[in-house]
Amino acid sequence: MSSLGERVNVLGPQPIFERFATPPAMLAAAGRILSLMAAGDAEALAGMATAAGAAELAAVAAAVRPGVYDRHEIIATARLNYHHYVKARLYGPRAEPFTLQFRLGEESGEWRVWEAINLTGRRGAWTR
């Protein structure tokens, strides 16, 4: 969402709580997952999934054509307690963008994928 402006320049009540800072380690893990997806490294990706998320992550990874995408972008993140949803897109010069959404949460000190969904050609994760 766009900023509503510099609060300190606005008369009236100021924020009473601090904003939650998105963990840099979570963003780094998300970036690594996207790189592995683009590279088609299914084995390394499997190592970044929890038991619950392994099948979904493998299914999304299988839909990515290896070697086609050369950059990625995190479009949005949203948190639910201590887990984070990441919506991201892979881009390549000769391919339609590939859009996916996954949930990252810490397990044994590592950020791992708990669920994943391929959003390519879909409006959002509401589409069943």
Added chain:
Amino acid sequence: MERMIAVDRLARPDNHILAPLERMFQARVDQGFSPTNVMPHEEDFLKGRLHGIAVGEMQAMEAAGRTLFDFPDAPWEFQLDMARQVWDESRHAEIFIKLLEYVGSYLGEFPETEVLWSCTQIDDPACRVAGINRGLEGLACDVFEQIIRLAQRMGDEVIERAVDYVLADEITHVRMGSKWMRKLTEGDPERLKKAQDFQDNIDNLFNFQGGRTAQEASPQVPIEVGGRAIDFDSTLTIAREARILAGFTDDEIERLLKAASRSAAY
């Protein structure tokens, strides 16, 4: 423009994260939380709840607009009420987006679920107003009353007054829903029953497996809000007084409370 649009066709910006409700509940279970919305004793309650309301107000605005558009043959006064509700909900959405900023959050910090919008998936205006205006807006009365009490315990007049202002509108929306549910089904008891059943389904959807109780029955637990220790509800509460103001009968409120306690036994 398409009438009766499907639940997965609600427009949202690309940088907005949507997740089905059951997936969000699973995400909470994976972290050791209850399979419900954020509970009052949790650290994230105020931010998470205000965020849920902000997107809920957006969906309520879209639902009323959709009802206005989907039923062009409905009475003119019905259409006027729905148009008024769109205006009210849009104002509420703005209020809650500003409250989010006030508590150090922002629209998009949490994912948005489809659950409120999915309650509009019915092709009878009487069912729509029963489900949305009586079911969902009745739920809003409960939720707002609880936040007002939390703000009072915190000594925060900004949240208390802003939410009280919105609650006054929600009470009129419930009354509007009761009026139109009865008018649209006049002389057609079968249609009235269908509308009431639709509302019951929605009420049951939000029982949260016993996570809801009467306000006076909610065990008080110590919580910390903004570094301040207070005692507050451990459950989501049902606001009898606000519901009576909104025109719910004692029988309806009792039925809701009984359904909530039945859920707890499961």
